[in-house]
Structure formats: structure tokens, C-alpha cells
Amino acid sequence: MSVLSKLANVDSRVFYWILFIALMVPFLSPIGFPITIAENTRELYEGITEDEVNEGDVWIMNFGYGVSAWPECHPSVTVCTKALFREGAKIIFMGPHYDVELTYNKIHDTVREDFANKVYGEDYVFLGYITGGESAIAQLASNIRSVYPTDHFGTPLDQIPMMQGVNTHEDIAGVLSSDTGDYGVHFMTQWQAAYGSKLAEIGIAMNGSTDLPRWQAGNYFGLSIGSRGGAELEILIGELGEATTAMDSISVSHLLLIFAVILGNIGMVVQRRSS
Amino acid sequence: MSQILRREAIYALTGLVTVLMLLEYFFWPTAQPWAETIRTWAIIVFNISLGLGAIRLLMQQSMNVQKRRENWQYSAMLLSLFVVMLLTGFAGYFATGLQTSNGIYNWLFINIYTPLGATLYPITGFYIFSAAYRAFRARNVDAALMLIAGCFVMLKNAPVGEAIWIGFATIGNWFQFTGQIPGMRTFSIVGALGLIAYGFRALMGKERGFYAGGE
Numbered sequence: 001m002s003v004l005s006k007l008a009n010v011d012s013r014v015f016y017w018i019l020f021i022a023l024m025v026p027f028l029s030p031i032g033f034p035i036t037i038a039e040n041t042r043e044l045y046e047g048i049t050e051d052e053v054n055e056g057d058v059w060i061m062n063f064g065y066g067v068s069a070w071p072e073c074h075p076s077v078t079v080c081t082k083a084l085f086r087e088g089a090k091i092i093f094m095g096p097h098y099d100v101e102l103t104y105n106k107i108h109d110t111v112r113e114d115f116a117n118k119v120y121g122e123d124y125v126f127l128g129y130i131t132g133g134e135s136a137i138a139q140l141a142s143n144i145r146s147v148y149p150t151d152h153f154g155t156p157l158d159q160i161p162m163m164q165g166v167n168t169h170e171d172i173a174g175v176l177s178s179d180t181g182d183y184g185v186h187f188m189t190q191w192q193a194a195y196g197s198k199l200a201e202i203g204i205a206m207n208g209s210t211d212l213p214r215w216q217a218g219n220y221f222g223l224s225i226g227s228r229g230g231a232e233l234e235i236l237i238g239e240l241g242e243a244t245t246a247m248d249s250i251s252v253s254h255l256l257l258i259f260a261v262i263l264g265n266i267g268m269v270v271q272r273r274s275s
Numbered sequence: 276m277s278q279i280l281r282r283e284a285i286y287a288l289t290g291l292v293t294v295l296m297l298l299e300y301f302f303w304p305t306a307q308p309w310a311e312t313i314r315t316w317a318i319i320v321f322n323i324s325l326g327l328g329a330i331r332l333l334m335q336q337s338m339n340v341q342k343r344r345e346n347w348q349y350s351a352m353l354l355s356l357f358v359v360m361l362l363t364g365f366a367g368y369f370a371t372g373l374q375t376s377n378g379i380y381n382w383l384f385i386n387i388y389t390p391l392g393a394t395l396y397p398i399t400g401f402y403i404f405s406a407a408y409r410a411f412r413a414r415n416v417d418a419a420l421m422l423i424a425g426c427f428v429m430l431k432n433a434p435v436g437e438a439i440w441i442g443f444a445t446i447g448n449w450f451q452f453t454g455q456i457p458g459m460r461t462f463s464i465v466g467a468l469g470l471i472a473y474g475f476r477a478l479m480g481k482e483r484g485f486y487a488g489g490e
Contacts, residue, residue, distance in 0.1 A: 012409075019400070019404050020401075033437075034434060036444065067393050068395050069396065070393060071396070102384060131325060132321045136314075136321075139315065139318065146315055152376075153376075194300060210459055212455075217460075248434075251436075253400065254430065254433035254435065258426050260407055261408065264408045264412060265411075268413075
């Protein structure tokens with residue numbers, strides 16, 4: 001068996017080690033490949049800044065992702081939270097994922113400076129975990145208090161200054177849904193399609209192909225896809241963070257993946273010819 | 276209740292709810308209070324199902340341990356961790372008055388669950404890498420075309436692609452916006468039409484599984 005034909009049957013563990021070592025390099029010594037901004041990301045950023053947001057507008061930030069998707073979704077959510085706060089908007093944090101509290105605590109870490117100038121109950125509120133799937137999202141549009149009589153800490157919504165007069169989709173300026181599954185679509189069918197609410201999606205890279213048609217069709221005014229979207233938003237706001245750092249690793253891993261595919265195919269062709 | 280009556284009752288209930296929801300969504304916004312009530316019931320049923328799911332899970336896993344079925348050790352681990360989380364949750368609540376925010380429960384979550392959760396997802400990258408090497412083989416023209424398109428889209432998504440050659444982004448975008456997005460739109464539209472057809476069939480009583488648990 002020639003060396004080339006052996007390429008078709010390299011042990012998996014060899015690839016694991018190659019990938020592990022290759023991913024270490026950019027973290028130890030960042031390369032800094034230039035990143036261009038996709039149109040869907042730019043539209044998301046423009047939709048939550050300047051003239052698109054008025055001071056005092058109430059926005060919903062939906063945490064539909066868990067700890068495992070933090071690297072993909074959280075950088076974008078961080079930038080969007082910063083942008084909304086800096087425009088003077090108020091934010092309702094909530095989520096259908098059981099990790100919602102952990103994510104809420106994390107956003108306090110990653111947006112620490114902006115939270116320092118904001119007051120709980122006046123500038124932002126945390127409603128917590130929601131169950132009930134699409135029915136609950138539909139119900140939120142017509143009566144927030146029927147789903148959340150209190151915030152996460154047990155305070156009745158009527159006693160929270162920011163929530164005075166906020167109870168239906170009409171009182172919400174926009175929704176940013178960050179999720180790994182269906183919640184962007186639930187908001188699309190129950191809020192955007194039904195009432196024309198402003199909606200954007202922050203999704204994982206794997207869902208990019210299903211989310212892009214919805215952005216193109218105008219259901220989402222903007223769309224951030226995976227950590228690449230997060231890196232693009234970090235560039236737009238001018239504060240580079242963990243997504244930009246991760247981009248070098250993504251470059252290396254993608255190159256290695258293509259290299260592995262080419263290697264496997266060379267091995268296959270040589271094996272076929274020799275047999 | 277006889278089988279027929281049971282089936283008729285489900286027909287009637289499903290039909291009533293469907294018609295009300297359709298009317299409220301498309302034609303009759305004043306029906307909102309009724310629709311809201313039904314949605315609240317749905318949310319309550321959803322929450323009850325979570326509790327039922329937990330009970331069912333415990334019963335199934337307990338049985339695995341009791342009968343020493345294959346991999347029963349994992350079931351034992353699940354049961355013990357379930358008890359630990361439940362007890363720490365209650366202990367933290369009684370000690371501090373806080374629910375999931377209490378320190379004891381949070382400590383377990385932050386120091387055990389969070390690192391495990393964060394590790395689980397990236398590990399798949401290693402499997403994808405190995406699987407790509409083994410499975411992405413250009414065995415015929417169709418597979419070769421898919422591979423080439425996939426490589427261009429990958430090089431478009433990774434910043435290194437544009438650094439090597441700006442054309443990778445252009446070609447990757449062409450594949451995505453000319454090939455993939457129209458395909459996804461077709462899937463979405465066909466799926467939605469299928470869902471409507473399924474809804475009608477269910478309402479007409481032609482989807483037996485919907486009413487009688489597959490009987």
C-alpha cells in the first residue's frame with residue numbers, strides 16, 4: 001500500500017490532535033484576519049441604533065439559548081444589549097431556555113459598564129423562564145401579565161416602574177430573539193406576521209441557512225449568524241471581544257477541514273486506481 | 276366513556292379550538308379574550324407535562340436500576356444527581372428564601388453544569404472534523420459538486436478565505452444566495468402547505484394517530 005493510498009484511512013485520533021494543536025495557535029498568538037461585514041448583520045446593527053431607536057423604547061431580548069451555545073450567540077447579544085442601552089432603550093430580558101438565569105448573569109458580566117449606569121426596574125427588567133412554546137409567545141403579544149404576573153424575583157409587574165403601561169405587542173418597540181431553535185420563528189408568526197412587530201434574529205451558524213430566507217423576505221429586519229455575526233457586530237460597535245478572537249480559530253479549523261476532505265479524497269482516488 | 280364518544284369529543288374540542296384560533300388570528304380580533312383563555316390553558320397543560328415528564332423519567336430510570344438493565348449505572352447517576360439538585364434547590368430556598376438564585380444551587384450550576392455545557396458543544400467540532408475526512412468523499416459527480424460548493428461556502432464564512440482570495444467570498448455568496456436560499460424557501464413553503472394539509476386531515480378525522488394514539 002502506497003503512502004498516498006494510506007491517506008484514505010488515517011486514524012481519527014491523529015485528526016483530533018492536529019485540530020487541538022492547530023486551535024491552540026491562534027489563541028496563543030492571534031493572527032487577525034480581516035473580517036468583512038455581511039449585509040444581514042449590518043441591517044441588524046442599523047436597526048438597533050440611531051434613528052431606529054427612541055429613548056424610552058421598550059425592547060424584548062429573548063434568551064433562547066443555553067450555556068453550550070454561548071460562544072455562538074452571546075457575543076451578538078452582548079453587542080445588541082450595549083447598543084440598545086446606549087440609545088436609551090429599556091430592555092425586558094426573558095427566555096424559554098432553562099439556562100436563562102445563567103445567561104442573564106453572564107450578560108451582566110459582559111455588559112458590566114453599561115449596566116452600571118442602569119437601574120433595575122427602570123431601565124431593564126428580568127422576567128425569567130417561560131414555558132408553553134408558541135402558545136406562550138402568542139400570549140405574550142396580547143397580555144404579558146398573563147404569562148408573567150411577576151418578574152423573576154417575585155415582584156408583581158404592576159410594581160415595576162418600567163412595566164407601567166407595558167402589556168402587549170403595541171407597547172414593545174422591537175424583539176431580538178437569540179435562540180438555537182424555534183423561538184425566532186414563534187416570534188415571527190405570532191408577533192411579526194400577526195402585528196408587524198420589529199423582529200431580528202441572533203442564531204447559531206447551523207440555523208443560518210433557514211434564517212437567511214426570512215431575513216431576505218423581510219420577516220427579520222436583521223440577522224446575526226453564529227460567532228461570525230458576533231465578530232461583525234463587535235467591529236460595528238467598535239469594541240472587539242471574544243467573537244473576534246474566535247474568528248482566527250474558525251479560520252484555522254475551516255482550513256483544516258478542507259485539508260482533511262482533500263486528503264481523504266486523494267486517498268480514495270489512489271486506492272480505487274490501485275485496485 | 277365509549278371509544279366512539281371519546282373520539283367524537285376530541286374531534287369537537289380540536290375543531291372548536293382550531294376555528295377559534297383561526298378566526299382570532301385572521302378575521303376576528305375581538306375574539307381575543309376567548310383565545311387568550313385557551314392559550315393560558317395550553318400553557319398550564321404544557322407546564323403540567325414538564326412535571327409528568329420528570330415523573331416518567333424517574334420511573335423509567337428507577338426501573339433500569341432495579342432490573343440491572345444495560346448501562347444501568349448511567350440511570351443510577353441520573354437519579355442521584357436528580358436528588359442532589361432537588362435537595363440543594365430546596366435547601367437553598369429554605370435557607371435564603373431565593374429560588375434558583377440561591378447560592379447553594381447556583382454554585383452547583385456554575386461550577387459543574389456550566390463548564391460541562393460549554394465543553395459539550397465544542398467537542399462536536401472534533402467529530403465533525405473526523406467525519407468530514409471519512410464521509411465527504413467525491414464518489415460521483417453529485418457528491419463532488421456538493422463538496423465543491425461546501426468548500427466555497429466554508430471559505431466564505433471563515434475570514435481566512437477572503438484573506439487568501441477575495442473570489443472565495445463572491446463564489447460562496449453565489450452558492451448561498453442563488454442555490455441554497457431558494458431551496459430553503461421551497462422547503463419552507465412546501466412544509467407549510469403540508470402542515471395545512473395535515474391540519475385539515477386531522478380535523479376531518481383522517482389522521483388516526485392524532486386522535487387515538489395510533490390505534
